[in-house]
Amino acid sequence: SNSDSEMHKSEDEEDLQDKWEEQQIRKAVKYQKGMDEDLPQVRIPPKSKKSVEPRISLPPVTAEDIKKKLASRLSSFHEVHRAHVAEREKYVSDLDSAKTTLEKLEMSSSEQTYKFFKEMKTYVENFVDCVNEKIAQINRLELEMIENFQKRAESLNKRRQDDLRNESVAVQNISGTKDANGQTTDLMTDCELRRKKRRQKRKECGDSDHYEGMSSDDELSTDDERSFQKNRESIRAQSKTIFEDVHEDFHQIKNILSRFTEWRGRFPESYYDAYISLCLHKLLNPIIRVHLLDWNPLEDKKDLEEMTWYQDLEEFCYRENEVEMNDENSDHKVLSAVIEKTVIPKVS
Numbered sequence: 308s309n310s311d312s313e314m315h316k317s318e319d320e321e322d323l324q325d326k327w328e329e330q331q332i333r334k335a336v337k338y339q340k341g342m343d344e345d346l347p348q349v350r351i352p353p354k355s356k357k358s359v360e361p362r363i364s365l366p367p368v369t370a371e372d373i374k375k376k377l378a379s380r381l382s383s384f385h386e387v388h389r390a391h392v393a394e395r396e397k398y399v400s401d402l403d404s405a406k407t408t409l410e411k412l413e414m415s416s417s418e419q420t421y422k423f424f425k426e427m428k429t430y431v432e433n434f435v436d437c438v439n440e441k442i443a444q445i446n447r448l449e450l451e452m453i454e455n456f457q458k459r460a461e462s463l464n465k466r467r468q469d470d471l472r473n474e475s476v477a478v479q480n481i482s483g484t485k486d487a488n489g490q491t492t493d494l495m496t497d498c499e500l501r502r503k504k505r506r507q508k509r510k511e512c513g514d515s516d517h518y519e520g521m522s523s524d525d526e527l528s529t530d531d532e533r534s535f536q537k538n539r540e541s542i543r544a545q546s547k548t549i550f551e552d553v554h555e556d557f558h559q560i561k562n563i564l565s566r567f568t569e570w571r572g573r574f575p576e577s578y579y580d581a582y583i584s585l586c587l588h589k590l591l592n593p594i595i596r597v598h599l600l601d602w603n604p605l606e607d608k609k610d611l612e613e614m615t616w617y618q619d620l621e622e623f624c625y626r627e628n629e630v631e632m633n634d635e636n637s638d639h640k641v642l643s644a645v646i647e648k649t650v651i652p653k654v655s
Contacts, residue, residue, distance in 0.1 A: 423573065430556075430566060437557045438593050441549055445593050448542050448549075452600055455538045462531050539601065546600050558594055561619040568623060571638070584637035588644040591620075595649050604654055611650065620645060 550558035557563070567587070571578045598616050602609075611617050624642045 420574070423570075424577075427566065427570060434557050434563070434590065437553055438590070441553075442593055444545075444549055445596055448546050449596060449600060452539070452542050455535060455542065456603070459531070459535045543601055546597055549597060560591065560594060560616040563591070563594075564619060564623040579637065582637070584641050584644075587641050588648050591616075591645060592649050595645060596653070599650065599653055602653075611646075617642075 555562050556566075564587075567578075567583055570583070595616055598614065620642050624638050624640075
């Protein structure tokens with residue numbers, strides 16, 4: 308019947324369900340076993356007994372030992388510090404050298420070169436114009452000073468001739484060839500008084516090597532001496548006003564030479580190619596003549612080497628770092644050229 312067939316069908320379905328569940332359970336059990344076998348086996352090492360090392364007795368540490376140790380460490384630190392300082396100084400020196408090189412490169416640029424030579428050209432032109440404007444006044448004062456000295460020399464020469472003439476007359480009077488002349492006697496008395504003054508002056512100065520008759524009677528009369536000194540002081544005063552309206556760069560020897568020193572230091576090739584050493588004595592001639600306006604080598608005790616312009620010129624010609632003479636350096640001849648072209652003509 309239909310009811311029996313339905314019952315058999317439900318039983319079959321239950322059997323299938325039970326089998327399926329049983330299969331699933333078996334699969335789950337197998338999977339769990341496989342997982343356990345794949346896990347690594349961790350072995351726990353057995354606990355070992357700690358070995359006790361025997362105690363070692365250390366030597367006692369004193370304060371002196373600690374002090375020595377600290378001193379040694381401090382000395383080591385000082386050495387390291389000195390090394391660092393030396394290294395720093397080297398870096399600073401290298402930095403300064405690099406800056407100097409950079410400045411030289413900047414100064415040697417075409418723009419700086421053009422600017423320098425343009426300024427130098429303007430300076431030389433202004434200097435020449437200044438000297439040309441003052442040269443007439445320099446020549447006039449120099450001529451007046453020469454005439455003043457020449458006038459004194461003529462007075463002294465005339466007086467010496469008169470003294471010789473009077474001495475000759477006195478000798479003739481003693482020999483009886485001529486009658487005595489009262490005026491001649493007075494002149495001889497004045498001459499003898501001047502000799503006594505010179506002897507007294509030499510005695511005060513300690514000049515014991517003098518021989519009588521070798522001195523010249525250079526004493527002027529009071530009026531002549533006063534006139535000579537008055538004219539001399541007047542010329543001196545005028546000479547000081549020659550360059551009073553001129554900047555120091557155009558009449559101070561040191562300032563003038565500093566311009567050419569800068570040229571020689573920065574652009575030596577163009578400096579020597581321009582033969583500056585052959586021109587300097589001509590440029591400086593009028594200014595040096597002003598310095599020598601009142602100079603009398605026969606009377607003045609001040610030598611040329613003691614004059615400021617001479618020292619400035621010598622410093623320019625012979626720089627401090629040049630010990631030996633170098634004939635190839637044309638600047639060494641500037642000083643001798645000044646002496647030859649300016650000083651010797653004044654003396655002669």
